[in-house]
Amino acid sequence: MADQTYPIPGSLDAAPSRGAALLEWLHSWVVTVDHKKLGILYVVYALFFLVVAGVEALAIRIQLAVPNAHFLSPELYNEFFTMHGTTMVFLVGMPILFGFANYMVPLMIGARDMAFPRLNAFSFWMTAFGGLLLYYSFIGGFGLYGMGAAPDVGWWAYAPLTAKAFSPGHATDYWALALVVSGFGTLGTAINIIATILSMRCRGMTLFRMPLFAWLMLVVSGLTLITITPLTAAQIMLVIDRYLGGHFFDTQAGGSAVVWMHFFWIFGHPEVYVLVLPAFAIANEIIPVFSRKAIFGYPAMVAASVGIAFISLTVWAHHMFTVGMTSVSNAFFVLSTMMVGIPTGIKIFNWLATLWGGRIRFATPMLFCTAFLFQFLIAGLTGIMLSVAAWDWQLHNSYFVVAHFHYVLVGAIVFCIFAAIYYWYPKVTGRMLSERLGKWHFWLFLIGFHVTFDTMHFVGLLGMPRSIYTYEADRGWGTLNMVVSIGGFVQGIAVLIFVWNLINSYFHGAKAGNDPWDAWTLEWSTPSPPPPYNFATDPVVRSRRPLWDLKHPNDPDWKYER
């Protein structure tokens, strides 16, 4: 058996030949069950909706830039902030992170595909049709009464606003059904990732030799199983209420609006961790490679991730301090929320220790990850501020909260998504993204981000509530809101540069080669882009950094790892 070689011999590199006809090419994308193509579909789909939801955000910011503006009608404003939130969470965040998982996990663990390739395709198309269903509501949501178009109940859709009496027409139904449909897709992907990681690892790839990316995706998928499903259950209840005349959230019949809040946030808060753990996963891969050091505290990282997943299931009612719970419940959710700071703190220190003494290369992926470290820290600190019930009573539903969660969702997650795209784009396409445009993208986005969201904290402290259509001039929020809006447009310009970089580099970027970053995980042992079968011979690993062992046969990791 010693004649087996790895990575795959060059003679087997089958250059993927594009079908001559465009139709054939499109057909191949529609019927594909290849985890890499599906991963690309996920990411492209998510980037499309990132631009759509970004445009919605900019429209909101134009409306709020000056007092008493009339850029949007009040109805359209409600629809836009609802669609912005729903789109960003369900059509951007989840698909893009599952897209990365789809593409990278089989490559990282030395498998040839996911455990269930056809389920994988099914899941993607369910997610895709969920998105189409949601956006079809803009034209299809008029309903019997000719009222409303897109959903306008907020992404949290509190009862009783969602009752038939207060939300006539079909817009809310589109919202509920779109989330059920895409939820099934998400569930399928989560099952697939778990089965892939637990059953498809290559020889020698024990659980504790897996790249942390794969570990965190395992944790995220497990968390997804038990967080997306409560949302599905709650949406089914909502549809029963709206279509079959049920009374789950009908207070006049003994139902309870607060129960909806509980069910929604039992999904809603762990969802934040479903989104942020993949961001950690990306940072876990990029920071060591660009610091030229192995990750510090691998077992602690795994334990912290599992810890975050468990704690995240016990914190949901910190979204509900102002509902009026008992002091005991308030105290419980204050303390459980603060506990999240412990495992996330462990992670921050591990990343810092990885950077410490490293030979850091500030290429674009690393720039985004560095910014992520600072921004995630600040987001965590404002999170701990808001976890104090008394402080939350003051600031609940203000722009301070909006600024806090955008610091997590943009400052941590979107920054890591950009880092991941700059890091893995060479693997996926075989071309490097332009570093010059990447730096422009980074700095503009960084400045725009801080101008927008740092300022937004102050608007919130000055008492501006979220989700309001406009405000009077004498409130003193005008200047700050203008600053926030300007920052939003700077971010918009940065994203345009990024999109141009993606398109231009695809045709004109420098050739990447197999391993442009001198990295250590298995995906870099394949050609760029990897062939459909990934590995010509099944790889075998002996340590957490198989490519390090290969490149440094005199000083392999497995001598030290036990």
Add this chain to the structure above:
Amino acid sequence: MSTIPIFADENWRMPSRGRVGMFSLIIGESAIFTIFVVAYVYYIGRSTYGPTPQILDVPIFNTVCLLSSSLTIWLAEHAIERGRIRLFGAWWALTMALGIIFLGGTAVEWNKLIFTDGLTIRSNLFGTTFYSLVGLHATHVVVGLIMLSLVLIFTLIGRIEQRHAERIQVLSLYWHFVDAVWVVVFTVVYIVGR
């Protein structure tokens, strides 16, 4: 191109992906049922008008049928493991029959509730929670029966062999789950909630 000799032992085994996948699905489904059960329990006695859970009759025969189908499907699993396809088919068909009897029993129960007691999903909060929880379970029985009948058709046309034992067992896991959920639903709806 360096060469790494195979060093790992030849017994590199991973758990079956089918089982892992099915267990994951079961975990996810359990969360859905948990939410419906919590809603049911929370809303017990909160209906402001209309029929109350006292109108329910405990479906003992139904329950016995469904729970024994777990035993028959287990016997079917054993039969196919040992390659006895005809025996497998017999136990499998019996499992399906028990499942169908359960659904029939539910239909009779609902018929009585709707037309004698006037309880529908919209009549009051109890109706909403009862029909959605029991109906969610019945939906799972229907899905299970569809999958079981596919296997029965394949058995009848002679396409099921001993090597399919593992797939059969993965499918059986789902059926066992549906039965186990009934224990919870039965306890909550007919014992605790009545």
